[in-house]
Amino acid sequence: MTRLVGRVAAVTGSSRGIGHAIATAYLAEGARVLVNSRDAATAEATARELGEGAAGVGADVSTPEGALAVVEAARERFGRLDILVANAGINIVKNAVDYKPEEWRQVLATNLDGVFYCAQAAGRVLLEQGSGSVIAIASVTSFNAFPQRVAYATAKAGLVMMTKVLAAEWASGGVRVNAIAPGYVGTEMVRELVNKGRVDEAAVRRRTPMGRLADPAEIAKAAVFLGSDEASFITGETLVVDGGWLAYGWI
Numbered sequence: 001m002t003r004l005v006g007r008v009a010a011v012t013g014s015s016r017g018i019g020h021a022i023a024t025a026y027l028a029e030g031a032r033v034l035v036n037s038r039d040a041a042t043a044e045a046t047a048r049e050l051g052e053g054a055a056g057v058g059a060d061v062s063t064p065e066g067a068l069a070v071v072e073a074a075r076e077r078f079g080r081l082d083i084l085v086a087n088a089g090i091n092i093v094k095n096a097v098d099y100k101p102e103e104w105r106q107v108l109a110t111n112l113d114g115v116f117y118c119a120q121a122a123g124r125v126l127l128e129q130g131s132g133s134v135i136a137i138a139s140v141t142s143f144n145a146f147p148q149r150v151a152y153a154t155a156k157a158g159l160v161m162m163t164k165v166l167a168a169e170w171a172s173g174g175v176r177v178n179a180i181a182p183g184y185v186g187t188e189m190v191r192e193l194v195n196k197g198r199v200d201e202a203a204v205r206r207r208t209p210m211g212r213l214a215d216p217a218e219i220a221k222a223a224v225f226l227g228s229d230e231a232s233f234i235t236g237e238t239l240v241v242d243g244g245w246l247a248y249g250w251i
């Protein structure tokens, strides 16, 4: 477990779910990790729970100021930055005709604008350093249509192209940019949708060739790989981690 020794990573939205699993896996691989939540106390409590090598910063990464605060906090606490995981995301599940303008804006601001602001703030540091890796968390909704998720899916589709453009721009500067597209993962985001009746968990299991949801740790394994030197010639790629969801074409 030494694939990230000496590296410093910042993981947005990492007080729970996939971000928390990525922070945990990065620490286990020897990285130092800046965890983030909108709420400072939550971020700091998460860092304490994760233990040595973790620090926390409260910042709303849907704003340029919040994104900059995350990158600056990593440098202040650990002296450098090597990996940014733009993980923070939200979802509002409702019919497109019922979407309020502020709901559309809120989802796009977090899931698309915020990823760009974080990537940009990190990119400036990584390009000056001449090395580093940026990872965005996309989704199977980047590729396939899921009704009632118009803002979420539009943002997630945008991340696939953002990843390619930034990768093409930054490759010569030694910075790799990739994305991960998870299928359904057993996190609070999904549990909340199941509890509200917006997601039928049994149907998700039936629709997934592997017959289950992902464990957040399985997404974290992909983030370790993409952040490490094992992925040294991989850039502009969106790695699908979905138990076969997108491959499946039958009824």
Ligand SMILES: NC(=O)c1ccc[n+]([C@@H]2O[C@H](COP(=O)([O-])OP(=O)(O)OC[C@H]3O[C@@H](n4cnc5c(N)ncnc54)[C@H](O)[C@@H]3O)[C@@H](O)[C@H]2O)c1
Residues within 6 Å of the ligand: 012, 013, 014, 015, 016, 017, 018, 019, 036, 037, 038, 059, 060, 061, 062, 087, 088, 089, 090, 110, 114, 137, 138, 139, 140, 181, 182, 183, 184, 185, 186, 187, 188, 189, 190
């Ligand atoms: N769970 C899934 O099935 C699934 C599937 C595909 C993609 N994803 C994506 O993975 C990422 C993580 O999802 P999750 O399931 O762990 O969700 P989650 O809701 O459990 O965790 C997301 C975290 O991001 C934080 N966050 C939201 N907006 C923020 C902001 N503006 N600033 C800082 N933090 C913010 C939340 O507070 C939360 O801690 C999201 O981008 C999501 O879209 C999830």
